[in-house]
Amino acid sequence: MKTNLIGSALAILFMCGITPALAQKEFQGTAVYESKTSTSEFKSRFAENKEITPEMQKMIEENMKKMFEKTFILHFDKSASIYKEEEKLEAPGQNPGMRMMGSFMGGGGTYYKNVKEKTYTVNKEFMGKEFLVKDSLPRLNWKLESETRQIGGYTCYKATAVMAVSKTDFKNFRLKKKEEGKKEEEKKDEPKKTNFMDDVEIPKEITITAWYTPEIPVSQGPDNYWGLPGLILEVNDGKTIILCSKIVINPKEKAEIKAPTNGKEVSQKEYDETVLKKMEEFREMGGGPGGGRMMRMRD
Template identity: 30%
Template sequence: MKNLLFILLFFTAIIGFSQTKGKITYKVSMIKDSLDLPYENPENTDTRNEVLEMMHNAQPVEAYLIFNDSIALYDIEPDTELPIWNNDNGNITTGRAKINLTWIFAGGDGLYYTDWSRNYNISQKDVFNVTKRIKKDSVKWVLTNETKNIKGYECLKAKIEDTKIEVWYTPKIPVKHGPKGINGLPGLVLEVRSGKRFLTTVKNIDFNNTEYELIEEPTEGPLIEEKEYREMGKVIFSGKN
């Protein structure tokens, strides 16, 4: 009897361990319920109408997190928007493809890499036409006792201090990973609500996927601190040199 109990405990531990590796598919979408319609309000400027039109045209995208116990890599499906073709008087011209704001918010062509064995979080992205790696600052989480069920997993709610980012994570999958570098909680992040506009929800959990064996750290571009990255943005948008 003792041997049988030991065997059961052993296989339970093995199963639990195997569930800390795999691939998560997320769906990222824009929340449009409270959006005004473009061109409906005569007081809107042309710029506001164009932005509202882009927001209404934003389409959901898929994003992927491959992970093991300590390492994770998040990326987004390629942008498949095609250029606009015009046929005027027999002359074919092309215009810029429509901008999918959801794809941009989800991370665009960036990569998000985490290695908790050395407390290392970076993103690799195009920063004003130059590829850089940005080392993420640590965040302060506010944990709550609110719960809900997502994909059969009991989840707890948490918030990033001084932001409008709310997440649901599950300790039942005991890794500190999440989408787009939103991580560091005692469980996998399954849902993220960013303010009133964007929602990231888990679509599929695949513990049999073996892509985690091929995770490589992004190495393109110089490594800068997040503070430096933010300062660069302020300088560019202020027009100062």
């Protein structure tokens, strides 16, 4: 009952809290988000590997930081938004395996959301081939809570939801827990694992915690998050935190908010099936998204 009252109150605030700036016909906003994915468990596992030298460990950590700590820009209006990584020059000589991991993570493209039509379009490059993924926006059963906090001068409300995890979402890969109580004799008899994919797993679902502000009453947010009565300023899925660091309402330079058009058009299911098939090929070859092998998609 309490949750329903909170939801009703915030819905009223959502409708009535439109400031003159937001009421403008050509209203637009820009938000900058810092995304950071925890890599502590991977670092611990690497540290246990005696074959990895301190120099190699340092290089691995630097590459992981580039992949898992990024800045994104969200341009939004009342009904649509585009979300993309801040453009940066790629360092020369970047490990091809690291670029492949970036491909698995789906970075580098433009994520277009239309909350009015409840659809999204995102262009992704995978294995040297461009895809244009078009599908319906994921619907999350948000639970609105009364807890508040300040983010960048905005009063934000807490909301939580349980979300199914895509098997192609590399950001949510977790290292498998080591089996305890295993006899040393059994370990010696086991073939040595060289396949990265054999050491990781993906949970079926995760709990999302979001903080949104009714002071900016647009149902938008970073990445594929949406559906709350206000702009989402922070998202935490237990592995990745996306935090808004800057907001500009009605910037002087307007962004062109439209869906990308380049790439082979597929549904999310079709894209996932393509990626999973290629991941299985890696597994059979004894490689993985962090390995040195380079493969390309065939038309």
